Amino acid sequence: MPFGQIAEITGADAFQLEAADTDQVQQALYKRFPALEKRAYAIAVNKVIVKDNTMLSSGSVVALLPPFSGG
């Protein structure tokens, strides 16, 4: 699920990917959306923020959350 500026690159809707872990998700996304590679974002797997590569299971939901600065 993409949010904010990430959605501007990938399109707003959630989509499905085949990946064993979050590193593979990132690689697949960078191939499809090269502009994403330079972007800052946090990754949440099943609604938990993860810092390191995280194993995924079937149906896992990965969200890419960019930082917002506006106020």
Add this chain to the structure above:
Amino acid sequence: MDLWLLCFHHFLEVSMTVAYNQDRYSRHLMLKGFGGDAQLKLTSARVLMIGAGGLGCPALQYLAAAGVGEIGIVDDDVVSLSNLQRQVLYRTQDIGKKKASVAAAQLHELNPDIRVTPYLLRLDTSNAIELFSGYDIIVDGTDNFATRYLINDACVILRKPLVFAAVFQYEGQLAVFNVPDAAGIKTNYRDLFESPPSAADAPDCNEAGVLGVLPGTMGMMQATEVIKLITGLGKPLINKLLIYQALEAESYTVSLQPSQQAAALAPQTAEAFQRMDYEWFCNATINKVAELDPETFETLTELADVKVVDVREFGEYPRARFKHTQIPLSLLLQEIPAFEEARIVVFCQSGKRSLQAAAIIKETIKPHQEVYSLKGGILAL
């Protein structure tokens, strides 16, 4: 002895009634689960709002209306016409006046029983620690990463609860930092984003636009979290980040965990904090792009072997009246064309998107080529 007890009771009752006006807060006092105890806690609370803009205006209004006893407002900016689309404390006649002063005056009229202190200053590492020390809860309603990291780090050092919100176009983020949960675990902004992105990576409202009502929603959610923290009611958004999507009318909440590597990047003491340069820290990558002043820009655009690129989106005004090519930043992000010219000069509206564009182009050019960004954008010409 009986007489003394009676007096004591009487004194207590009197002190309770002078602490707050029963009629003003009657809807709180009659509210099941709220009542006099919660109202008294609000009356004795001290809250510091940083930024009296889109988030600050609604947060301040509701905190003042709710009877938060002491409110500080930090803002060194003045009201401008484009603020009025969302910053609802200000009127057209306030344009040019200091936001913190106007806001303080408005809040005083709303609720003369509370104390409101405007601080007409720019928050920095030399004043943050002392300023924060005088308040129980800090509310971040600023509009840039440098100040957001500064506030976060100061709150971590002081162990001060921080109610965070930020907006981007149609989405908002909300969190309560530095407040331990039942297990004693607490998190902060760096546990979400260890270090700041470049300013170009996350444009502010001036650059990206914002739905006017969105900061209103987020600011009121901040006020709600502040009231929950003060009164102990409900479950504050501790160790969580809520993302509100206005267009879908949906929210998405994720959990945060403390990150040791994030903590290692933050200053550990007040002394280390005061030595930090947050402006530099937040713009380190962007600073490497050479920026042109308007004079140099105009000279350069007349030379041969120069490519001038407008990276604004199609249809943005004012139109450029000099020779240029338009490649919107959104297209540049998808694909960077191969430029043949020796110099590539990019510009946008205010000079922010062009910095990002220049940084992207810079990574693809050949050794003999140079990329420049027009400082201040077309509006500076």
